[in-house]
Every structure is written in C-alpha cells, then in structure tokens.
Amino acid sequence: MANHWNRILLLGSLIFPLCYITVNGNITQNCTHFQTYSWRNILQRMDLKVQFMLLTRRNPSCAQPISDSNDIQNSNFNGSLPTKLIMHGYRVTGSKPSWVDTLAKELLGAMDVNVVIVDWIIGSTALYHNAVRNSIELGLKIAILIGNLMSHGSTEDSFHLIGISLGAHVAGFVGRMFKGKLGQITGLDPAGPEFSKASVHQRLDPGDAVFVEAIHSDSDKFGISRPVAHIDFYLNDGKDQPKCSQHLLSSGLLERGGLSADVLPKEVKVYLMTSSQPPFCVKHFLLEIFYEQLGFHEQRIKIKFQSHSNASYLHLTIPKKQSNESTIRRVIPYDASFGNVNDVTIQLSSSWRRKRYPIHIEKLRIRELPLNDSERPPRCIYNIVLYREIIFEQLSNCL
Template identity: 35%
Template sequence: MPWEHKMIFLCVLTVYITSLVVGVDERQEDEECADLNNTTWLEYRQQRVKLQVQYLLLTRRNVDCAQTFNQESLTTAQQPSYFNISRPTKVIIHGYRALGSKPSWVKELALALLRVQDVNVLVVDWVYSASFAYNLVVENYKEVAVQISVIINQLQKHGCKLESFHFIGVSLGAHVAGFVGTLFEGKIGRITALDPAGPMFKGADSSDRLDPSDALFVDAIHTDTDYFGISIPVGHVDFFLNGGKDQTGCSRSRFASMYGYVICDHMRALHVYMSALNGSCPLMGIPCFSYEDFLKGRCVDCGVFRGTCPTIGLTENDGIAISPIPKEQKLFLLTTSSPPFCTHHILLELEVSPLDKSAEVAVTLRTENLGTEQRLSLQTATTVYRTMLAHPVALCEIDSIELKNTGARFYRQGDIHIKSVCLSDVPSLRREEPLCVNNIDVRRGAPWSHDFVQVCGLI
C-alpha cells in the first residue's frame, strides 16, 4: 500500500472516529500535574486551534507528576521549578498526530531516559498544531522549531550549554529538532531521530530537513522507509533495522485494527530505542553499502569506525571514538519482533561441489529448544554461498547444525556434496575462529546433523 493511500486511510479513519466524539473535550484538567493536550475534529474544522506549544518537565524528583515549564519557570518564586541547570537536558518532540490525540508513549520514554541518567526531560507538546491535515502540519513545523529555540535561548541565559541538549524527535518531530539545530548553527549536542518522517521530506533540501550539520552528533533509526519514514541517511550514523522497511511481527493479522497495522513499522523505531535504553543487550549496527550486501555477508566488521561498532542508545556518539565522525554512514542490523529486540548475527558460508541441477538446502541452527532455519537456493553456476542469519544466542552457544536437501524430486539435485559449512559471529568481537564442518553428503530425505561441543569463552 503506497504511503499516499495510507494517508488517505488515516484521514478517513480520523473523520469516522472524531464524528463519534465531536464536541467532547477530552483535555486533562488536573491542576497539579501537567499533561499533554488532545484536540478534536470540531476544533480543527472551526479553526479555533492556532499554533500552540507548551512544555512539560520531568526529572527524578517528579517522575510521577509532570510540571508545566515556560520561560518564567526559572525565575518565579510561586512554583519553584525542578529544572536543574547543571544537568543535561533531553528534549522529546512528538510527530504528526493523525487523530488529534496526545502521544501515549511520551511518559514511558521519559521514564526510560530518567532511569539511565539524572537529567532534565523537557517534553514539547505541539499536538494542537500537529493534528489531522498532514500537509498543513508540515507547514507549521518550522514555526514550532522557532518557538522551541526561544526557550532554549532563555535556558542559555541561565547557564545551560548548547552541547548539553539532546533532542529526541519522533517522525516529524525529528525534522522539528533538525530545524532547531539549524537555528543554533549545529551547536546543539545531539539529535536522535526515531524513524524521521519521509513524506514531503525525502526530496527536500538539507536545510529543510534533518541532516548531520544540525548537531554535533546526529543518529537516526529507520524502520518504515517505504511508507512514513525517510529512506535516505540524515545523520552521522543511520541504523536501518531489518533493512529499514518491514519489521518482524508487523503483519496485518496481528492487529485488531487496520490503524495498528499502518503504524507498526513506523513506531518500531521508538520501541527499539526505549528497549535499548534498558541496556539488557547491545543493538549494534554493521556499516554496509546496502541491505542486500549485508544479507549476503559482504559486510562483517566496523573497520570504518576502527573496529568499534556503533550501538543504539545513550552512549556518547553511539560508542564512536574516532574524530571527525564520518557522516551519513548506513548501518544495518537484524532484530526480533519483541523486546529486547536483540539478536546475534551469524554468518553462514557454504561451499558445494558443482551441481548438475538446481537445489535447495535448509540450514537449521539449534540451541536447546531454539532453532533458526535458513533456506538456500543453490544454482549450477555458483559454488560458494554467504548469508547472514539472526539467531537468539551467540555462536559459542549453538549446540548443533542440521542440513536438509529439500525441493521437488524430479527437477532438483538428488545428492549434494558440501565441501564445507562454516559459521562466524558478526562482528567477531573476540576474534573467534569460525565453526566449520567439511565434506558432507546430503541426500534427499536424509537430513544431516552435527553437534558442537563448546563453551563460551573457551573456543
């Protein structure tokens, strides 16, 4: 489904849903704790909603009760602010709100950040200006950035350093953050873009979208490049998860509504980022020219970064230690369908004797009750095959490998002689030797298997 059709669907869905609740004001009225706003279709039709931006502050001192923040917050004595000038500041910027509803994920992201670092978390609430008509929202995003720059200027006057600000922009919010960075001539410390928006931005000039010059370090996670996300690199490093398009688990049948299916790929970047903040396992990207090259095992190390692979999260510059930092580096990695999303990259190399007919081999890696299968189509003109596998555990924890000659009886090769099959960790952090088995005959209907006897760290 092209992204234009998805946008039409969202608009129709918007009209349907809001027609059921038109006139109902759902805004939070809690006087003690601040909250993001909602807006309604009726307000939009009557053009009552003008450009409005408000800010919410969360810190470790008020994790359960957001505080309204504005230019006077640091000077008024009536309600002392929890903002601490001596600490870094994370600025969260949401994106387009098709239904005019407040983003439900904001507090979860803020809490994830606060668990890792003692920081100020400023949430930019521009729901009023980000809802319903996407093309009009895009027209507003630079003005939103200008308003954000005003409060950043005020914080500078009170002693905050530009390099202490880390903007985290989701979808269209990534380009808002980018324009804030442009206004400050790229001196902001960092911008993290979570599936930066693609429609109306892919062909835009770099001054009108996020690009590496907008901050001292810009990293991006791409998960929906064929629909709502942008397909080109926009940062110093760009992580393309599963190629950046279709994410594991985001199938139509998994969701109760079409809306859930539409946004699943797009929002995966946010969920992966929040999971990465927990630090339960590393999500490392491998630099490569294309996803196809990555899957074919043509990129297996991080030499461009002097051997250190960039990792999604809050590590300074994603762990990149070289200077200057390369720009627009495309990084690829495979993920699972649920948190913590991490998987191990195993390079499978298969060398076969020349074949008279085409063949198919199913390769299965097993660890206790876990298994990963990959089917390889073997051709008469090729004898060496390389492919990247996603396996739940590291190479040293794989118990066995199984090979099976599959395919139709009459036009596929009957017997296959495999000169060698080798497995390698990618990247090989400890420089382990690959696991190899040589001289294997695999006949149709008679699977071959081999058990590995090994202990992690003692290979």
Template identity: 35%
Template sequence: MAWKWMACKTFVYLLVCVTSAVGDEEPSRPTCADFNNTTWLEYRQATKLQVQYLLLTRKNADCASLFTQDCLNHTQKHTAYFNSSLPTKVIVHGYRAMGSKPSWVSGLAQALLQEEDVNVLVVDWVYGASFAYNLVVENYKEVAVQISVLINQLTKYGSTLESFHFIGVSLGAHVCGFVGTLFEGKLGRITGLDPAGPMFKGADPYDRLDSSDALFVEAIHTDSDYFGISIPVGHVDFFLNGGMDQAGCARSKFASMYGYVICDHMRALHVYMSALNGSCLLVGFPCSSYEEFLAGKCITCEGPFNGTCPQIGLLKNSGITATPLPDQKRVYLLTTATPPYCAHHILVDLKVSPLDKTAEVQLTLISTGHPETEIKLKLNAAETAFKAVAAHPEGLCKIDSVQLKNIGARFTRQGDVHFEYICISEVPHTRGLDPLCVKNIHIGRGVSWSHDFVQVC
C-alpha cells in the same frame, strides 16, 4: 541567517518563556500535568499555535510538571525541579492523525531517566500536528521557533547548548533539525527516530534534519519505503533490517491498522527504548548496501569508524571515536520480531565442491528454548565459497545444533551437494570465540542432516 529568520517571527511566537530554578527544598506536589486537552473546535478558533512543555526529572518521575510562563502577562509558572547543571533531553512527537496524545512518551521518558540523571522536557504540539499532513508540515518550523525561544531562555539560566539532546519521532525529527538550524548546529545531539519521508526526502537540508544541525546527529530508519525517509540524514544512520519491513510487523492489509500501517514506522522508537533499557547491544555495520551486508561482505567496522561499531543508545557519538566524525554513513543491523529486539549476528561461511547446477539449501540454527533461525542459500554453479549473515536470538555459545537440508527442485537444480566445510561465527569478533565448524558433509536432494555442538565457551 537562521537567527534573522527567527527574529522576524519572535514577535508572533514569543509566547513561552521559562525561568529555571534549582531549589534545596522539595516543592509542594502539584497536580500532574498532561498533554493539552483543548478540544478540536477550541483549537481551530484560536489565533496562535499551542505548544506547551512537560517536565520530568528523577525528583518527579511519576508526575510531570507544566513548564511554561506567559511572557506577555508576566505570569510566572516556574518549577524547582529543573536543574540547569544537568543535561536536558527534549522529546518531540510527530504527526498525530487522530489528535490523540502519544502513548509512548512516558515509556521513553522513564527509560531516559533510568539511564541518566537528566531533565526531560516533552514538547506537546498535538493540536498543531493533528490535521491534514500537508498542513501539519506547514507548522513544524513555527513549533521549532517556539522551542528555540525556550532553549534561548534556558541558556540565560545556566544551561549550555551542548547539554541539549533532542529526540524527535517522525516529523518531530525535522522539528528538532530546524531547532538545530536556528542554533547554527551548536546543540549537543539530535536523535531522529524514523524521520518522516513524505515532503522531506527531496527537501533542501536547511528544511529537514541533516548532520549540520547538531554536534552529533544520528537517525534510526525502520520504514524508509513508506512513512520514513530513505536517505541518510545524520553523521551515522542505522538502517534496521535494511530500513524497511521489520520482523514481526504484519504484511497483510487485513491485519490491524497498527500492524499494517505504522508498525514499521514506530519500530525505531521501540528499538531505541529497548537499547536504553540495556537489554543487549545493538550495533551497526557500515556497508554500501543491505544486500552486501546480508552476503557477509561487511562484518567489521574498519574504515570510517576505526574498528569501533556504532551503537544505538546514549554512548557519546554512538561510540564513534573517529575524528572528524564520519558523515551520512549507513550502517546495517538485524533485529528480532519481539522485545527487546536484540539479535546476535551470525556469519555462515561454507565451501562446496564444484556444482553442475544451481543448488538451494536451508540451514537452521537451533538454541534450546528459542525460535529457530532459518537461512536459505542459493549456491551458484560458478562459485564454491558462500557467506551469509543472519539474526539469531542467542550468541554463538548457546547454539546447540545446526541442521542442513538440500531443498532444490527435482529436475532444475543440483542433486547431491558436497560441503567441504560449514563454519558459523558471531560478528563482530569482539570476544575472540573460535568459529564452530563441521567438515565433509554430503547430502542428497530432499535429505536432512544435523550436527550437535559441544560448547566450550
């Protein structure tokens, strides 16, 4: 059905045809290609949707080549840089409100090439993505059809559908999804970086990114309350910091346009690039809700993932070994406010003697040379055991001390609080480190207490 839809459009959109070639001789250095510089007026007068492709490989990592051929005029512009025996990463940008080229493309392409020897194809559809959002949405399937014609041609020159990994940002994620639909889910992988939410949350799965679009589909959500989609759309969906309100992004409307409007939305891209650079592991924990995760109720990856936590990056199937693959599984993780965004997940486990009233305490983790991590806990009188998960820039072995303060209000909360024990540990428990524990602590209202750890890691 999908290919029938594509066939009826092909006579209009068969504008790009690419011939790959693998040459033993290094080609002469051409002028470096860049995003289309057609003026807005010229584009509005055009009769076709303009899509072009930029190719980067390890052989021309610093100078993109134009990867097009006009099939109607049989004017060939092929490149000897493309190697059909290598995997191909296809980068698709999203909505461009101001018509400017995406500044992040080079960084993402370089990170991919640093990690793997691949072809990187950048899809430039800026001038179809730069008007009113609702009009741009009308273009995304047409863009997908043109890309599909390109992919179909490349398979005739040795590439396989499984070798294609599509990476789509925002609306670009749904472009990738529709390409996958046209190929009946036979593409190797699709990564959606905060897939767009407006006009897609209630859409049929056929019309948006979903897990049937490739052999493996993953998504990273960072702005699900505004520009991003709030529902799971892949085999695994990473919800960073709950999927909204990212650390370090401004919360005031008086902040910069970037800080207030799109910082959350673009954080998915920057975290993904950080993961590619290998600064540290970014793993997610399956959980029914973000609140349950923060409450320390989801600290393993048993169940649908067979004990292996999904990891952001280029591991096959995000490191998931379960067969068959899980579907639409939400996983949660915490990040820090600044690059490389990597956080160690610290589990705080404490037990108090029975309380007369609700108490509130603030626990602070301290690692020399790094920002402190503050955790506020409400201790209900009906319970004695409490857990919480927090993000800390360093691992358990580098936590130098812990501070505790009873911050309850004078008349409405518990006075003295007696802690039978406080233990902190790092999750997931992959290194076999014993928790750091302190026992028998008694503090009054407004009183601070601290303890230094002697590390033996």
C-alpha cells in the same frame, strides 16, 4: 475574631491552588497535561499551539510549564544539568502519544537531567501536509525555548533532542538554527513521506548536531529508508518489527562519549536485530558466503538454517558476473531456544522469466558472535555448486 480567622482561612484555601509553594527546596505547582484535541480544530483552522512541559527528578510525574523565562525561573529547571527534549510526530486522531511518559521515566531513572516534553498535538493532528507545514513554526518555537534555557545556565552542547517520525526532522531544523552546535539528536524512525527525496537542508542530517543518530524501524512504510545521521541503526533490517504494530521505541538511547566532531563518520549503516518479547535481546551468528562463478544477471537464493527443533530462513541476492564483489556477509539473529545450527538448505529461487546460471560457492561459513567465542568454533561447508536442485549440506568445523 473567629469570623476574621475563618475569612483568612477561606481566602487562603482559594489562593493556595494558584500559587507556587516551596517544600524541601522543591518548586511545585498544578500539573500540566497534554492538550486535548477536538475535530473542531480542523473546522476552526486553529493556529499551531505548543506547550513545553518540564519533568525532573524533583517532579518526575507532575509536569511544569516552561513557556517563557518567568515559567523557567519558577520551575525545577537546572541549567547545570543536561536537557533532553522529546518531540512527538504526526498524530492521526489527536490522542496523546502513549510512549512519552515511559521514555521520560526511563531517562530520569538513568540520569539526573531536565526532560522537556514538546506538546504540539493541535498542530500535528489530522492532515499530514498541515503537520509538515506546522513543523517549521514548531522548530522556531523550540529554538526560542532553547535560547531561554541557555539564558538560565544551559550550554549548546548540553542539549539532546529526541524526535520520533516528523519530530525527528523538527529536531534537525532546530539543530540547523544553532549551526550544528547542539550536543546530540536522536531520530526515532524519521518520517519518510515528503522527506525521502528532500535535500539535507529540509530533513534530518549529520550536520544538524555534534552527534546525530537515527533508529529506523518502519522504513518500508512511513519511515525514511535513507541514512540521515552519523550512525543509522536499522532494527531488523529497518522494516516491520516482530509482533509490533506500532513504532518500536528504544528507551536505552545512546549517549555521546569518546567521540570527537572532527572524526565522526557520516551515514554509517548499522544493522541489529531484536526478538518479539522483552527484553528484545537476541544472539547472532555471522554468515559469510565466498563465491567464484556467477551468472550474467542477479539471482536470488533461499537459505534455511536448521537446528534440532527450529528453522530460520534468509533470502539473498547473488550479484551478476560483472560485480567486483566476491563475498556476502549477513548477521543472522536467533533466540536462546533456537540452539546450534546443524545443517543448511540452499535453493535457487530466481524468476522463471530469467535463465538460471550455476552459482559456485567456494565456502559458506557460520561464526557465532562475538567472534572470539572459543567455545563455539566456526563451521563451514565447501565447494557448493548451485543450479536447479536444492542443496542440503551439514555443517562441520572449518579447516
């Protein structure tokens, strides 16, 4: 009899890791991990391999596979909750994207949602051209998954696709297959190579979802510079980020609310700045330059903003005489240690190959943001004529 029970216990110990179990109503199983890429994949010319990994508040650190309807049925997926799909982009070395876990954790901490991580490491590594080609097939597979999730209770408007780099355009491709009815797409630094001159049908576009936003953080290198969404956010002018050698990610992704599809703007550019240290928040002031006299070609000026202990610089292009513009507005960031701007130095920095023309600035005004801050009244400099010399002026309260 003892041998009989020993055999049952042994059999149970062998079967247990392979079976699904229910604990407190939660379905658990062996955790799914990112695929491991090998350079043999290039030599073997392996086809695109994709796996979909589900994280919820019931399993926030142990991903469940949901490749088909049977997997979905036996997972913690809840069709009554919103679903966030995270899609990484091109991978040079085949390593796991280090930011995915952090983003998934932040999403689950902020709201009760299904988080689906799209792992296409095998098809996104090594040759960029091949990754672009594979992205089309990837989009088809994601569309099939969304269809399966909808058969388990999800609705089109409950989906939020989050794609970085090449993954952003994959999100757009998926959205087009659903005729723009998916709830939201967030493009994190959408890829530039092979997409900068592509048509709206070949890249991320405002028509790909009810609400499309894009965050540009590397548009001078590998990211796209043109607007591709209803609202495009350009962090620090959309170019190199302070003390950041990789893509800057925002865990505080915008949520759709108070917005209607028939009143959404298209291709609106929004510029915001960050500091180089967490939490990356900075203060801002609005610089306004009202000018009268201009030259016969564009000229560049360099402005130095000086506080008691720090200095900040800004390069501006002054339009030519034929321009209809009469005002330049720029938002300038500064951290708390910068202090108040006391004086301004302006220098004409046009090329020596071109003749310099006098620039008459009627008024230069600096206003702290928000503009209704009564403790920091606007300050101005009036009647500046800039030619060859460097102009140094102290700010005073505006008249």
